[in-house]
Structures are given as C-alpha cells and as structure tokens.
Amino acid sequence: DIQMTQSPSTLSASVGDRVTITCRASQSISNWLAWYQQKPGKAPKLLIYRASSLESGVPSRFSGSGFGTEFTLTISSLQPDDFATYYCHQYSTYPRTFGQGTKVEIK
Amino acid sequence: EVQLLESGGGLVQPGGSLRLSCAGSGFTFSSYALYWVRQAPGKGLEWVSTISESGGDTYYADSVRGRFTISRDNFKNTLYLQMNSLRADDTAVYYCARNYYPDVWGQGTTVTVSS
Numbered sequence: 001d002i003q004m005t006q007s008p009s010t011l012s013a014s015v016g017d018r019v020t021i022t023c024r025a026s027q028s029i030s031n032w033l034a035w036y037q038q039k040p041g042k043a044p045k046l047l048i049y050r051a052s053s054l055e056s057g058v059p060s061r062f063s064g065s066g067f068g069t070e071f072t073l074t075i076s077s078l079q080p081d082d083f084a085t086y087y088c089h090q091y092s093t094y095p096r097t098f099g100q101g102t103k104v105e106i107k
Numbered sequence: 108e109v110q111l112l113e114s115g116g117g118l119v120q121p122g123g124s125l126r127l128s129c130a131g132s133g134f135t136f137s138s139y140a141l142y143w144v145r146q147a148p149g150k151g152l153e154w155v156s157t158i159s160e161s162g163g164d165t166y167y168a169d170s171v172r173g174r175f176t177i178s179r180d181n182f183k184n185t186l187y188l189q190m191n192s193l194r195a196d197d198t199a200v201y202y203c204a205r206n207y208y209p210d211v212w213g214q215g216t217t218v219t220v221s222s
Contacts, residue, residue: 032208034208034209036152038152043202043212043213043214043215044144044152044202044209044212045212046208046209046210049208049210050208055210087151087152089152089154089208089209091207091208094157094166095154095166095167095168095169096142096154096157096166097154098151098152098153098154099151100151101151101152
C-alpha cells in the first residue's frame, strides 16, 4: 500500500500568511494526487487534482505542485475562510489512500 | 445542480447489517466511477471502496473486504454499499463521491455500530 504522510499535522498561522503543506508518498504516484479542504461537520471539498490543476471555482490563492513522491499545497495569502483541515489523496493505485490531515489554526 | 445524497445510515448492533444508498442527480451518472469514503469520529478520511462506471470493476479496502459490497444501478442513478458483519470500528460518517479523484461529495450519512 502507498502511505501518504503530511506535514505538519497542525499549523498555526495568521490571516495574510503564506502557508505550505507537504505530502510525501511512500512510492511514486506520478501526478495522481488531489488536495481537499474539510471544515467541521462538512464533506471534503476538492481544491487541486492531478497535483497542480486548480478545481473550477477554487480561489487562485490555492496552488499545488510536485511529482513522484513529493507534493505541496500552498495558500499564498491565508484568508479567514481557509482555517480548516487539509488532506492529500493518491489515486494512482489501489488501495486509495489519504494523508492523515493538516489542521490550519488561527495563530 | 450536480448532487449526491446519501441515506440509510443509523444505529446497528455489532454483527448486524446495513445498506447505504447514494442518489446522484444533475450529471450523467453512468459516466463516472464512484467512491465510498468514511470518517470515524475525530479521525481522518479513509477510502472504503470504488466501483467503475459500468459496475464491472470493484475495489475494497482490506478493512472491509469480504464484509462490504459496493454496487450501482445506472438506471436508478443510485450507488449502494451493503455492509455486513458490522463492527464497532465501522462507526463513521460515510460519504459517497464521484470520479476517480472525488470532485463531488455527498453530505454524508452516519453509521453507529453499538450494542
């Protein structure tokens, strides 16, 4: 199974900060990686697919990069609506796997 | 509007069964693979199962293989998850989602396995 490891697990930041979350795969997944945002009590929301493609309707302050085993999600200027938990997800092979999540908190 | 709507969750005793349903609307249901993903209380997301567009290919997490069965009815635009031999660690919110990289999610249905 491909393990997905996110870092950090928790991130404290202020509005306006540039935030970067890292996701590492235990083996190469090419660019078959998606990023999700989840708020308490809500379903996950797709932000990025194919490692760097921005989902329609998602603000341009979100961006993704990476290939193979190392991936990043960047929020260029953190907004109040962005405080949430973020998950990476590999859809290269079965079983599908998610990272453990990164909670972005208000500093 | 593209939408997925789960139903069928509830409280069930250990060893019991439950069938979840997920109704799709606003898109060509038969053109998309479909996922079930679950989230235990206070925990992260866990992939459960995927079914191909035609229903001919199915995939399962080791934790549910042999106990859960995914299926779909493309005429009724509905996805199913038959869950048997339920255990306490199956307690979670169950989400259905569309596509090989889930782009549309339902609101979730809660399954509680407890005596």
